[in-house]
Amino acid sequence: MSDEYQIPVPPSFQAVHADARGRLRLPRDQFRARYELCEDLALALVERAQAIRFDLGVTEADVLERIAQGLQPPAAGLDEAEAAWVVTRLAELLDWPWSGRPQPAAGG
Secondary structure, X not given: OOOOOOOOOXXXXXXXXXXXXXXXXXXHHHHHHHHHHXXXXXXXXXXXXXHHHHHHOOOHHHHXXXXXXXXXXXXXXXXXXXXHHHHHHHHHHXXXXXXXXXXXXXXX
């Protein structure tokens, strides 16, 4: 059976589900489904985050923190690491500063 999965999963998400040796802790199909769920959620939250910032007049960090809090309950369907990844990805999509977001290397 060939593996013709066309969606590249970023290393940052692989790290969410990898053990200390870098091996996935989930079956490949389940891992890919989790990635698609998290990426879709981050994309869906872009417009909502922009609306919150505009409507409430709060900072970008405040918006991201509120969204992070909303993703914490078990009812959100994400584990803690996935929720953190979603918020970091959302910050990346919006190009907003976020403490969990990797910063570019100096001079690069």
